[in-house]
Amino acid sequence: MSMVNKTILVVDDEPRTRQGIKQTLEQWAAGRYTVETAENGVEARERLLTERVNLLITDVRMPVVSGLDLIRSLAGAQRKPVVIVISGYAEFTYVQQALQLGAFNYLLKPLDKAELLQVAEEALKHEEEEQRREKMVKLADRKLLEIDPDEPVMGEAVREALAYVAGHMSEPLTMAEVAARLHLNASYFSVLFKEQTGVPFSEYVTRLRLQRAKELLVKSRLSIGEIGESIGYRTDKYFIRVFKEHEGISPSRYRQQITGNADNTQ
Template sequence: MNSLKTVLVVDDEPRTRDGVKKTLETDLSGAVRVITAGSAAEATRVLEEEQVHLLITDIRMPEITGLTLVEKAQAKGASPVVIIISGHAVFEYAHHAIRLGVFQYLLKPLEKRKLLETVEQALKLDQSRHRQQAMERMVDQTLLELQESGEGRIGEPVLKAMRYVESHLQAPLGLREVAEVVHLNASYFSFLFKEQTGLTFLEYVTRCKLQKAKELLLATALPIGEIAAQVGYLTPKYFIKLFKENTGLSPSQYRKQMSGDNGPI
């Protein structure tokens, strides 16, 4: 498992660029991998090819400013934590940096202790972002919203059906069977469920089963076939197909990615 964080240092001054690289590699050895770029164009190529966790960039460079580099990176979907370094305390730059969500604005000449403290804080922020993203990918937001608002807008028969589904995920869970549990006609139950939850009964069952599967994939070392059985799918092949259709990843890929190929979450 690779837990190294990639840091991109961008400065057209070789002395500053190499000095920051040496400081980080010496004092944060084993924690960071440092890449340098002498121009915004070079930095843009790196950002397109690498997953950069922390971007440290000079603000004044010949081609474009460091802030424009940040804007371009954000426009392309890259979201590293950003530290701006500059030889000038220019209010206009600082204001722009704040608007872009820049983590810190450091003045040259860089003081070693301050640089290291700031980088360590920035890496912690990146880690917390990673944790948050992992949680968002793990939790079905639609199910979460239903649970949070259910008591207020969902009637007792549908709530009872939802609770029944959650406690019988290993079962096939047919519409007629659950309608009988809540003492409703199957057609009326189907209409009522969709009206009150915004999901068809089958959609709700599938989301619950896949949510439980995600939890088992991350919390246990159970084989995929066993997890499929625990959430009510008789054949692993169908479970894998359904999981991929809903998450974009196979169960094995999901487990591997979410378990932290890019570091612990």
Template sequence: MRSRTILIVDDEPRSREGMKKILRVWAAGQYEILTASSGGAAMEILEETPVELMITDIRMPEISGLALVSQLRKKSIQRQPSVILVSGHAQFEYAQEALRLSVVDYLLKPIGREKLIASVEDALKVVEEQEDIVYMRKMADPKLMAIREEEAGLSDPIRKAMHYVEMHIEEVISQQEVAAHVHLNVSYFSSLFKEQCQMNFSEYVTRRKLQKAKELLLKTNLTIIEVAYRTGYQRVKYFNKLFKEYEGMSPGQYRSMRNGVEAHIP
């Protein structure tokens, strides 16, 4: 598993090492804390190492912290880190530029331990949220996405049926009960759904349940048995079979991939 990294950039050794010491104790081995004494040295690290968060002083010789972030935003590096700017001077222009560069926080020296840790934790939450959004977009079912994009053109009964599935995702859902809910006979509902959604209703329910299962696998620590139950599958063996059929891997392998572990998929 790749270690997660925080980079501290400051030309003042005392400030740089002080922040490193605080964050090393706070991280307790969960993050690697790297340091750089200049913007140039920082850029070399950033080009070679994925960094979740960069804390950089603004006023440094040669390349200022603001110039470093500006250069960073223009580069096609593997990962754009969240940024916390640090300054010994409160200047409105710095704050304005920080906003323009999408900097997470702007701290004034001297920085107390609690303030530094609180700012770092907030910045890392932003990183996690962004990673989840990117990952969920990559993992989204393309057929469900296609239906969602055309949702405005669907008939009212079909939209109501999809809403019913959403509200009863933890239950066993039958075509008969949904057809009754939208006041259509089963045969007509079945043909209408397939015509408008380009898949039959049972496939839609399966795909929607598995999409929910993927979200639970990524965002919670629920066991696979609990994930199966939360998506309306009482037989875990059947849930595993369906998941592998649609995703090409088991639920456990899927979760491992999100955690950065290379899953073996036979």
């Protein structure tokens, strides 16, 4: 994920501290990030409600709305910034409360520039990982998540079928072939599989293939054709058609929407 256009918001009621942090971060960022400031918690809270902030650096003690109040106000936010709190040695109990509320790290006054930059970089990497995890959760197929091979209802034959399919996705995988490998009648296997998994065999294979495709579209730079071939579709044209039928958009468009990167590989 690109680190361009990320926003850092610095909140401190001391102008000298606030501007010093802003200047240090801007020199380090060299245009990679936008560094903004707020002189109190009230202003910061309003901005957090209307603007996308990736990293919040806030003094822990401020009049009216403290850093702790600011962190608490983020509780119901859909997309929370990662938070670094600033405090003096005498305020460490506030730091402990901030960490309990989900702050990523803290900095003690007087601030050390090298430490500030190191912690800021770690926090931004953490925020990036959190976004990536959130996106991967959104990729998950709910139907597939409901299928648990360890459930008591799952018989040995279906467990073996699930394991075989997972390990041979790049192959044709017909129901007749899998049933034969399990020494079962195809019709009987079809009924058994649907009873125990809740989905027909062919639908399960398609869902699993598309789940894997979505993961590869996000995590890899493989071309659309390479991804399709790796999950059992012999032509990229057929893969694109199946993907569109189930997801409503093409694989390349899906990749662009999730990652924010244009894809020129089909």
